[in-house]
Amino acid sequence: MASSPILSLASSTASSALPCRRRFLHNLKATSNQMTFLGNDHINSKQSFFRTSMSVAVENSKFTDITMAPPDPILGVSEAFRADTNEMKLNLGVGAYRTEDLQPYVLNVVKKAETLMLEWAENKEYLPIEGLAAFNKATAELLFGTENPVILQQRVATVQGLSGTGSLRLAAALIERYFPSSKVLISSPTWGNHKNIFNDARVPWSEYRYYDPKTVGLDFDGMISDIKAAPEGSFVLLHGCAHNPTGIDPTPEQWEIIADVIQEKNHIPFFDVAYQGFASGSLDKDASSVRMFAARGLELLIAQSYSKNLGLYAERIGAINVVCSSSDVAHRVKSQLKRLARPMYSNPPIHGARIVANIVGNSDLFSEWKEEMASMAGRIKSVRKKLYDSLCAKDNSGKDWSFILKQIGMFSFTGLNKAQSDNMTNKWHVYMTKDGRISLAGLSSANCEYLADAIIDSYHNVS
Ligand code: PLA
16 A cells, blocks of 8 residues: 555645645545545544545545646747746747836836826725716826817716726627627627727627738738628727737738728727737827727727736736717717626726826826827837848848838737647747747847847748
């Protein structure tokens, strides 16, 4: 019996090296294993009672049918990265901005706003369900421009959300409740979490063509015909700028045609704006697609996020805006968004909302933010160019790498398949998503050549 791997695991010598809590759990598990093996008869009654109750607790869990969930395709990459001890490792998985030294970056303007907030010593009372009024005003104005008729006519229902994801989720709940027979059309491919959000909200979705691997560009004809073919009154999810993961946006002319088709089909445009100001460096330019749709008098939904453009990832600050045909409708829509939010999370967190409101509401801080945002966008553009130059200089196969320069935003869609992406990670310690996306925000100039070597090797030597 002593030779049984189960019982030898339970021996006190094996467990004594473990820290206290782990040792307890270890012994607990071993005890339950031992129980199965020996049976109750061999143990005196006092021990038996103790061990049986422990054993029951472990073996008869009500949760035994819960299987292990797979790691998240994006956030799980960071977990794997942290476990790698190789010096050359690069985390190009999640879209989080890093400095040239590959350190996380807190914007100076955010630090200034926080210093002011500390001085003011504001309280921590609950926010109203819809969030901080000054934030909701600032966020809608940033999106549409202060003089936009939709703002002046009070036709926008704005509710502060738990960043982009929470705002999308709230909109999905609104669709599920008020448009139960409608579906959402999402681009193929899209940000990995979109499908989860609609699945969990029980909103049916289907895909429209977006990316053409042959041209490494937009499949515009495919996109238009799929939007046309969808049942009238569908929601069409569009990335306002810097499409994730492809980095390919429609041209202004193509946006107009997309709007024409959506209008013809009575669809409802639903924008995900997670990168305003981060794509081009200009807040206004990156909002032009949304503003064009609003200028047509359409009703539309827009989810916003301040994770990237203000680096407020962990503050979970964003908003859902619903542009309505009248202020009266907007009023009612807002009341229902609040009704959906209340049982989900009651009311949103205050800190990030105050940061945004204080920065946008102070002309000095606002200008400083725009400069810092432009410099973050500029750093990403410069590593994009350096990566392209390194690929061209090192690869003599004649492959055209210029698609990398045509993409915008923080990502590059390399065209590497899953096996090639695995090679990037397993051989080169470059962590990225398995769809071939790399986050250039996690790259420094010093690492561009190394990354180019990894891409060239994976592209040519792995099929
Ligand atoms: N929408 C899109 C298109 C996004 O790319 C992201 C973030 C979000 C919404 C949500 O961000 P938020 O909830 O933090 O506001 N996408 C990241 C991170 C940057 C992630 O997957 O959560 C990405 O690496 O794709």
